[in-house]
Amino acid sequence: MFDINKILRSNIKNLTPYSSARDEFKGEASVYLDANENAYGSPLDTNYNRYPDPLQYAVKKRLSEIKGVPPRNIFLGNGSDEAIDILYRSFCNPGVDNVIIVPPTYGMYEVSANINDIELRRVPLTADYQLDLEAIAAHIDDKTKLIWICSPNNPTGNSMHREDIETLLANFSGLVIVDEAYINFSRQKSFIQELTEYANLVVLQTLSKAWGLAGLRVGMAFASEEIIEVMNKVKPPYNINEASQALALAALQNVDQINTWIKEILTERDKLVLQLKNLDFVLDIYPSDANFILVKTTDANGIYNYLVQNGIIVRNRNKVELCEGALRITIGTPEENAKLIETLKDYK
Template sequence: MNIQDLIRPAIRNLKPYSSARDEFQGNSDDMVFLDANENPYENGVNRYPDPLQRRVKTLLAVRKHVAPQNILLGNGSDEVLDLIFRTFCEPNQDNIITLPPTYGMYTVLANINAIAIREIQLDPNFQPKVEAILEAQDAKSKLLFLCSPNNPSGNSFEAKSIEKLVKGFNGIVVIDEAYIDFSNEESWISRLNEFPNLIITQTLSKAYGMAGIRLGICYASQDIISVLNRIKPPYNVNELTQQRALNQLNNYSKVEEQVATILEERAALINALEGVSYVLKIYPTDANFVLVKVDDATKRYNQLIEKGIVVRNRTTQPGCENCLRLTIGTQEENKVLIQNLKAI
């Protein structure tokens, strides 16, 4: 597969914007910077941030066992996904394939970019229908989105199914691993070099507890990353975000402790849910949430709201009729949730 053939001609031929910090890449120690029209008075953020976030990528590269050249950072995963759309999908011509129920931004971004959507609903166990997906593609199918662990169902897709899809799809396969840190399944980053058409997205919003800084991560071949770097805004990740990310990445033991506690609390919540009379099904989960089928999702949702507890009503999603999605909170929050689930 030649990735260059999948890239939109306008993007392939684009001459990227070159910022002041792109042009000077030497040792910045003791340099006098008069090139970027910045305010010269130091306050910690008066200078433009590193446009390629080199320090953050260096730490991520060590953590994920990839080269920094295989990493792109974005203003949240949504910016990363939008860059992927703009790189590979020609407006009003191409299409993508999604597998509902799944993360809703794939559809939103497709609509923003004027890209047709082909939906192949997951099977009753929330697994991909591999043959149906591959049969649905045509010459204009540019992106296939696999959310694993999946949102809102929480389960991971079977590895053999993912491998068949990556090998059999003629475009780019995007595996969204926002919840991978809560799963026992191995990240597909470990197989990145096997598949030139594979993109993996992750985030610091979930396990790393940094939803407020908006930092999304993309892992892909150097060919793909180089193109995405050409079209991203020059300073898309601000200095404050980079600093907070560095602090958290350097404090990874705390992240591991919190993930372990969340998994313990997840098990405790599932155990408690088995004793709630109107809970009809508890779906397997590899994420920091649990999807449950109840007798009347809207009724139970409103009852919890009255008790001061906000969960997510997913009953309108395909295959999720009368389902609530429960995020794992602190031990105290989970106790309150369980008490009220049993009381209503």
């Protein structure tokens, strides 16, 4: 049975969070003289002289309507990377605890573990890029606090078998974090629907991919109320700035536009796969539930450098475990994809 108090760091249990001026006062006032702001405004068309809502309630309320999750189960971070870091700082004791990652996977799980001095246990995916449950079980001990699972996975593009993730959730006493940065492009159901079933589940999503807001840096974590309370306790007081909150809220009114773009991206993905298969140096293209494809080639380094010389940037994954010889290619506009194919046709 999952018990948050058994995995929460003792210093975090006893932490008195920073209390901002906006935490201490709720509602509206006519005069604000509490936070040492510049009362004259900002040298911009829009005033940003007041501190933003520290808990981003308006954005969470709109997300709640879209996702079907109460605002109290939503955490907003400066990108998903902030949520990743806060989970380490909340639940993992430096130099004592360990976490499990399943490479190839998103690189920030490892970077953040190293920054926080947390032992990283690597359990590679199987040959078909699925979870190796027996190997994961063999690496778990009483100091294992987190298991990181990216699904759809970056850089391979595939979704993990749902029943395998459920097996971990049901049998692991720490947190299972399911990173769904690319879930909008997948036919798989989000694990958000399972929050009431598993107290140890954390789901990460982002506005950087399908929502086209990478420059705003707004990431989301969905979890039980007690986990979200811990994350809010640890985060900086104003971690999402006012401009990002306002722009994110405006973007979240345009669900139909996003759904149209998703359909177009998936159509372009299928077209690009067919065109790449006709190139002699393409050995394999792995199935994708994301807005990118992993392409195994005869010479990843050579092709990558050739594309750079022609002003086209893809991601060289040749040195990544189980991705030798592979390039990760994001699906672009029809014009960008056409330029990529025409350029590759001339590669020798």
